[in-house]
Amino acid sequence: MTEPRRDVTGGRGPADSLEANELLEVRDLQVVYRRRRGLLGRGKDELRAVDGVTLSVREGEAVGLVGESGSGKSTVAQAVTRLVPVDSGSITLRGRPLSAASGKELRDLRRELQMVFQDPYSSLDPSMTIRSALREPLHVLGLKRSVDVERVLHTALDAVGLPTSSLDKFPHEFSGGQRQRIAIARALVPEPTMLILDEAVSALDVSTQAQVLSLLQDLRRERGLAYLFIGHDLAVVRRMSDRIAVMYLGRIVEEGPAERVVSHPAHPYTAALLAAVPDGRKDREHDRRKLIHRGANPDPWNRPVGCSFATRCPFAMDICFEQDPQTTGIRQGGTVDCHLQTSGATLAGEVLGDLVADHEHGGAEYAS
Ligand SMILES: Nc1ncnc2c1ncn2[C@@H]1O[C@H](COP(=O)(O)OP(=O)(O)O)[C@@H](O)[C@H]1O
Ligand SMILES: [Mg+2]
Incomplete structure (x- = not known):
């Protein structure tokens, strides 16, 4: 038997991990949260929220990460997007380490990798028009001068099925499903190659959920996007994923082709x-x-x-x-x-x- 690997790319190993279509590669990732214990604050406690996770996503591939609440899924997403510090392991995008990147290189990597969160209420500033919200990633990434901003915003809204008249409105004027479409549009503005979708449809009712899922499937087909699709509902994750990794208490306990994992x-x-x-x-x-x-x-x-x-x-x-x-x-x-x-x-x-x-x-x- 060959040495088994946690490899969500279909069995390719470290030797050929720099293949042209390799996009995101997470190796042996550890993220530890710490708290002080005891009356005098002596002694420390550790929670290994992510404890040796390895997974990779190829260009255009949709990988599902599923597990109950608390299993460490969001911490993986946050480590990849540098929202929490990594204790050990490596994260690379096209073979370039995310941890070492800074300046222009980091902005380039960030442009490729956009994130959509569960809660459109907190991810859209209620006092900002949709235009301002959609322009934000262009500001952050320093792309404002190099693109036709209005055209980019129109294209992004069009991609998620919303009219351009939405631009001058505020988040409260939209339904939950529409707000999530806006969050997706904002993620599309920098023309990423990959979206990390963390419980992106979990707050929506079942029929709205179905509509947003099919929008995501269309977007993937049209734009060749790769997804890391995170959720707690295996039926939903299965619908979106080519491969699935199952996470329990900080570790991946099973992974494989979506059909095999489910059947x-x-x-x-x-x-x-x-x-x-x-x-x-x-x-x-x-x-x-x-x-x-x-x-x-x-x-x-x-x-x-x-x-x-x-x-x-x-x-x-x-x-x-x-x-x-x-x-x-x-x-x-x-x-x-x-x-x-x-x-x-x-x-x-x-x-x-x-x-x-x-x-x-x-x-x-x-x-x-
Ligand atoms: N900032 C934090 N400080 C301490 N513990 C945290 C923090 N964020 C998450 N955790 C803990 O880490 C574990 C994994 O959380 P999380 O990644 O949010 O899981 P999931 O997204 O699968 O629900 C949980 O036990 C959670 O309570
Ligand atoms: Mg979570």
Whole structure:
């Protein structure tokens, strides 16, 4: 067996990681939050919000990052966009390290990588017209002189299906879905190659969500954009992604082609996320409950020894509470970190396959 890697590019390794279509590459990223403990402020506590995450995105590729609240998804996004400091690991865009960039190089990299957040209420200043909001990235990136500003703004609004008359209005004059379109338009203004979408549709009602998702799909097709699409709902993330990485308590526990992850989940946590997606079948309620967690969520400041998911895992074995699982390749694509793959492959194959929704499958086979 070849050494398995966390590689959301489809199995290409470090040797050829500078291939022409390589865009974003995150290697062994660690982001630690610290707090003081004790009456005298002595002793420090650490929370490894991101604990050794490796993932990459090729040009034009959409990679989904899914996990429950608190798993570290936003911290990954913030590290990539330099909103939080990185403790260790590397982040490169087209092979250029983001951490070392400054001045013009940093502005160039920033131009390529734009972010859209969950909450259009807080990301759009209520006292600013839409024109001012959309011009902002041109100011920040120093592009004002080099482009026909009005034309760029019209093009961006047109791309998200809003009329140019929107420019002189204020955020409160728009619905939640329209505001999110404006946030997307603003991200498009510098003509990026990649968008990081952090829970970008999570605040919207289901039908508005569907419209914004199909807008994002159109934009990607028309402009060849790459996405890092972050969300907690696996059904939504699946719809947007070519590949999916599943995050739990600061680590990626499974990744692979979106179709494989959804139809043959290899990690019990992925299976639980899938089971949480409603499929309208009452007869599966019992199975679903079996997959969803008997134990408590571990305290992220006190990460348990062994697999972090063990306390909630219906298949946990002794070894799961004693040792970290190794990353193992999966024959149908991707990797998983789970002891079941080595000590209980049959159990994983049969039980996960049987319980998870009504996709036709029989659980993942483990490459060995
Ligand atoms: N500024 C911060 N200071 C301390 N802890 C933080 C901070 N931001 C996030 N966290 C913690 O880091 C962990 C990961 O958070 P986050 O990246 O926001 O996860 P997600 O986006 O998956 O919900 C959580 O336990 C959260 O409470
Ligand atoms: Mg988040």
